[in-house]
Structures are given as structure tokens and as C-alpha cells.
Amino acid sequence: MSSKSKQIKWGILAPGHIASKFATDLATVKDAQLYAVASRSLDKALAFKETHHAKVAYGNYMDLINDPKVDAVYIATPHAFHKIYTIDCLKQKKAVLCEKPMALNSADVAQMTQVALQEDVLLMEALWTCFLPHYREVLSFLSTGEYGEVVSVEADFGFAPIFDPSSRLFDRQLGGGSLLDIGIYPIILALSVLGVPDQIEAKADFFETAVDSSCRMKFHYKQGKSAELYSTLLEKTPTQGIIECEKGKIIIHPSFHKPTSLTFIDQKGKETHKDFGVTTLGYNFEISHFNELLRRGKTESPIASFEFSKNLMETMDKVKEIIGLSYFE
Numbered sequence: 001m002s003s004k005s006k007q008i009k010w011g012i013l014a015p016g017h018i019a020s021k022f023a024t025d026l027a028t029v030k031d032a033q034l035y036a037v038a039s040r041s042l043d044k045a046l047a048f049k050e051t052h053h054a055k056v057a058y059g060n061y062m063d064l065i066n067d068p069k070v071d072a073v074y075i076a077t078p079h080a081f082h083k084i085y086t087i088d089c090l091k092q093k094k095a096v097l098c099e100k101p102m103a104l105n106s107a108d109v110a111q112m113t114q115v116a117l118q119e120d121v122l123l124m125e126a127l128w129t130c131f132l133p134h135y136r137e138v139l140s141f142l143s144t145g146e147y148g149e150v151v152s153v154e155a156d157f158g159f160a161p162i163f164d165p166s167s168r169l170f171d172r173q174l175g176g177g178s179l180l181d182i183g184i185y186p187i188i189l190a191l192s193v194l195g196v197p198d199q200i201e202a203k204a205d206f207f208e209t210a211v212d213s214s215c216r217m218k219f220h221y222k223q224g225k226s227a228e229l230y231s232t233l234l235e236k237t238p239t240q241g242i243i244e245c246e247k248g249k250i251i252i253h254p255s256f257h258k259p260t261s262l263t264f265i266d267q268k269g270k271e272t273h274k275d276f277g278v279t280t281l282g283y284n285f286e287i288s289h290f291n292e293l294l295r296r297g298k299t300e301s302p303i304a305s306f307e308f309s310k311n312l313m314e315t316m317d318k319v320k321e322i323i324g325l326s327y328f329e
């Protein structure tokens, strides 16, 4: 960032499904501009530029990474390519907001954060849920201790896309499977409220492409605390979060990872409902946070910190090992 007052110029690398939603919300953030988009296909980049009013379209990723006008790059490729493009961007002094999961394993996450530190450039995993108002409210309420300690967490995330072995959801080369794509959200909730588990049990089913179709996890913590987590690409599930505390319970209504509402139920069974009135898709909250960090010359977010991304990927590595899921790493 050369000037404190100018708009932050964003580049989107890989204009797929999520990039389109991201661009829609980016347009609502006042100090940011969608400056450039890069696709492997120039026609696709031009169409995205037109739809989302970007200034420049590139037919390859390196032209975006090398464009000196770009301040920040949003990386929205399939998981398998997050690491390579993140490192390319950081080396060109571009701040990076990298889609989740940050990489395919924790060694790669460590390498990415190491490069960010070496280059002194901002890097953040796009853990958008962690920036949503309802999620901030849950964490802030728990920190008051009104309901005592968290005893257990239950969370699920399931939907049933049509099986296509070449799609990123099913292709092992691209990092397919339920765990890394959607199981990550129940895990984020467990890590946010209970921390890193002491012991993990996990069981999975697999597609013929050798990636997990469903994954059931039980995280064990000291004093009998636990988290029951589930992800699946075989069926639609409620996609809800339930946090049981010593003196009450919080329900994060479906879909718990998106902008949503909460119900607090105290010891006497009294229910309090809370809505947050979010009018966007919800990506603007992570974008605003990232912009603020960039303006302040930070390399790391205090919310989606390097430590959190490390713990997240190390936990998923342990689950991968237990269920026998591996990639071409």
C-alpha cells in the first residue's frame, strides 16, 4: 500500500463459483476496488470483468501477479493450487487472501506463512465465517462466562452435489473430498470454542476417486469435553452448530457458517433469539478486516492468525491420517 487514502486495488485469481460471490460483496466495501481478474481463459476473465466491473482482465495468472498496480490478491483456485499462487503473489509483494483450506497439509501452510514473514507481506486464510457478526457474538458471549464453560459442540455440513469425477469436489488431484471442503467449517467451530483436541476419532466413506464422501469426527478434550462433527457430499444435512455449556446452550441456526441467527437458551430454559440483519452474502466482513490490516502494514490477522491456520490444518492432517485420506503431496 503506497497511500493511506487510496482505494485498495484487488485482483481476483481464478474466477469460479466463489470468486463471483466474493466480487459481489467486494463491491459493497467502500475502500476497495475490484481492479483486475485473471483466468486461464481470457474470454472468461473478460466476461467476469464485464459482470463485476473490474478494470483489467488477464488470460493467465502470472500477468495479474506481476501487475504493479495490484495491492491484494484473492486466490480462489481449487485447494491444490493455493500454495503455489500464494507464494508467487507474496514474492511479488502482493497481500494475499487465500481461500480455505490454505493448503493440502500443514507443512505447506508453514511454508506459506514463512514466506509471508520473510517478505513482510500480509497473508490471511479466507476464514470468512470467523468474521461474521453472529460468530463474533458467540465468541464474545462465551468469553463473558455467563453460561460457564463450553462442554460440547455439535456441528454438521452436508450437501449432495452430482458426482463428477473431474470436478474439484471429487478429483483427488485438485484436493477433493468432504473434509477439506466443508468438514473444515465444523472443525473451525470446535477449534474456536474448545481449542485443539487432545484426541481425535474419525471414520470416513470414500468415492471411487479415493477422496472422502463423508467424514464423522469426534474430538476429545480434557474434563470429558467433546465435539461431534460431520461432513458429507452425499446428503443435505441441517448445517447447524450447537454449543452446550455448563449453564446454557447456544444454537447457531442453519447455515451456521453463513450469516445467520442465534438462539441462547439459559439454565431455566428461557430462550433469547438474536438476528444480525446482514444484507450481503457475508464476505465483506473478512474483506474489511483484511483491508484494515493492509492499511496498518500488518502481515497477519489476529483472528485468522497463522497459529489458527496451522492448528486447523494440523487437525485436518490428523483426521486425514486416521481415515486414510491422502493427496499427491
Ligand SMILES: NC(=O)c1ccc[n+]([C@@H]2O[C@H](COP(=O)([O-])OP(=O)(O)OC[C@H]3O[C@@H](n4cnc5c(N)ncnc54)[C@H](OP(=O)(O)O)[C@@H]3O)[C@@H](O)[C@H]2O)c1
Pocket: 014, 015, 016, 017, 018, 019, 038, 039, 040, 041, 044, 076, 077, 078, 079, 081, 099, 100, 101, 126, 128, 168, 174, 180, 181
Ligand atoms: N469461502 C467460501 O464460502 C467458499 C465457498 C466455496 C469454495 N471455497 C473455496 O474456494 C476455492 C474454489 O472453489 P470454487 O467452488 O469457486 O471452485 P470452482 O468454481 O471450480 O472455481 C475454481 C477456479 O479455479 C480455476 N482453476 C485453476 N486451475 C484449475 C484446475 N486444474 N481445475 C479446475 N479449476 C482450476 C478455474 O478458473 P479459471 O479456469 O478461470 O482460471 C476455476 O474456475 C476452493 O478452495 C474452495 O474451498 C470457499
